[in-house]
Amino acid sequence: MSRGRRSLLKLALAGAGAATAPLGGAAPCGRPGPALQPAYGTEGQRKADLGNGMFINPIVPGDHPDPTILKDGDDYYMTFSSFYSYPGAVIWHSRDLVNWAPVCAALTRPIGSVWAMDLVKHGGRYFLYIPADDRIFVIHADNIRGPWSAPVDLRLQGCIDPGHAVGEDGKRYLFFNGVRRIALADDGLSTVGALEHVYHPWRYPEDWVVEMFAPEGPKLFRRGEWFYLVAAVGGTSGPPTSHMVTVARSRSIHGPWQDCPGTPIVRTRSADEPWWSRGHASIVEGPGGDWWMIYHAYENGFRTLGRQTILEPIEWTSDGWFRARGGTLDKPLRKPKGGRASPAGQALSDDFSSNRFGVQWSFFAPGPEEMRRARYDGKGLVIKGKGSSPADCSPLTCIVGDRDYEVSVVLDIAEGGQGGLLLYYSQRGYCGIGFSPTEMFTHHYSEEQRWMRQKIAARTIHIRLANRANIITFHYSSDGVAWTRHPWQMEVSGFHHNVFGGFMSLKVGIYSAGAGEVRARQFTYRGLKPA
Structure with a gap:
């Protein structure tokens, strides 16, 4: 700091004892991005539900990245990367995919920086697969609100972003960045065999402005005769046009995988859009039978808020693929069909x-x-x-x-x-x-x-x-x-x-x-x- 500026600030401190007007802050800066028009709820906090059958993103504002969602009957549960925050792995609940409220924290003792988990239910038990400090852990519970077990180390290194899947033979697998895969024991608490590379991810044109290739975030689901593999490439930060959502499918969990002709189905194409680096998606069926994609994105001009959680409608095409229908998400969207009211925020x-x-x-x-x-x-x-x-x-x-x-x-x-x-x-x-x-x-x-x-x-x-x-x-x-x-x-x-x-x-x-x-x-x- 220059000597002159330091002297001016010392003079300001010397006169700081006088009372001032109630808190107001500085005049606001010009906003670099398109102005989304959120609704406001408890304590003036922004909320997604506009109260007229429409919603505006984000559905969970603030730093809630790498969403993993579980449909459990009429209920939906979701959790996010919690990094070094403990208690962590906070689980949120909704009944309409728009209004979400936290219900519990699954992790209470530190295991490192927690990234990009996968929340699943199998055989009546809940599992949370957790990458932390170059290891993969799993915790489990018979009730999603806890108590959750102590972490079990799966003794895997060099893996992030687990995605749980069940094959046509009923066997369980974890997919990772790369895209790689390892088999799980029937109880989901240990691995079987070796880690193997199973898919060569789709690659974008060389002239696209992205952070890095970084194939990651594989999430799998089965619909009809197809297994779908939804992943991300391009890097989660860096330039605003980095992250994107890719799709591949196979008739078997073992492949071969074919890329969707429309990949990437989501991508920020311009820094003028309201949401940057859109990616790391999961697909879920809504309460009324329509289908939705949940992912994260940075808000234009407000990277300080972290990656926020986005909801976008998808539609199935006659050839068995699906495509995104939300555009740049600069306007309100119609809420999912058939949802029931549930608390929002806190x-x-x-x-x-x-x-x-x-x-x-x-x-x-x-x-x-x-x-x-x-x-x-x-x-x-x-x-x-x-x-x-x-x-x-x-x-x-x-x-x-x-x-x-x-x-x-x-x-x-x-x-x-x-x-x-x-x-x-x-x-x-x-x-x-x-x-x-x-x-x-x-x-x-x-x-x-x-x-x-x-x-x-x-x-x-x-x-x-x-x-x-x-x-x-x-x-x-x-x-x-x-x-x-x-x-x-x-x-x-x-x-x-x-x-x-x-x-x-x-x-x-x-x-x-x-x-x-x-x-x-x-x-x-x-x-x-x-x-």
């Missing part, structure tokens, strides 16, 4: 009177016994300190799905403790403000700006954050009445995978560092309509 405001770990809150990259850091004491959630800053403290995080929003929290900070409110991507990417009982700390560019430390009595501190089109404004108060605006408004549009790696999103975080404890109280969330 309130994110939390008085910390009950345990919402795994449906709202999770620790980032926790240790094996991390959950013991937190306890409810009747006044709030008390989090024991860890590390010395947001970079090494495993903050408590919450996924958000709105482009614009406000959050606030009250923190009681014990002697030796430090706590604050963050926008957090990973240890390498975060910003926010924090407090000890005697000082204020400013975090930006993924480190503390030590020259901005300020003496403030803060045993109890109210903190508010506004995000308007990736421009962040912080306020703080000792009593929740008179608010002071922090002098540094932070721009965070670069906090995403193409900059920091990891495939994640920018989440709201509460951190507790140092030798003391931090009690979190009165967390509030409000989605804001884009200006």
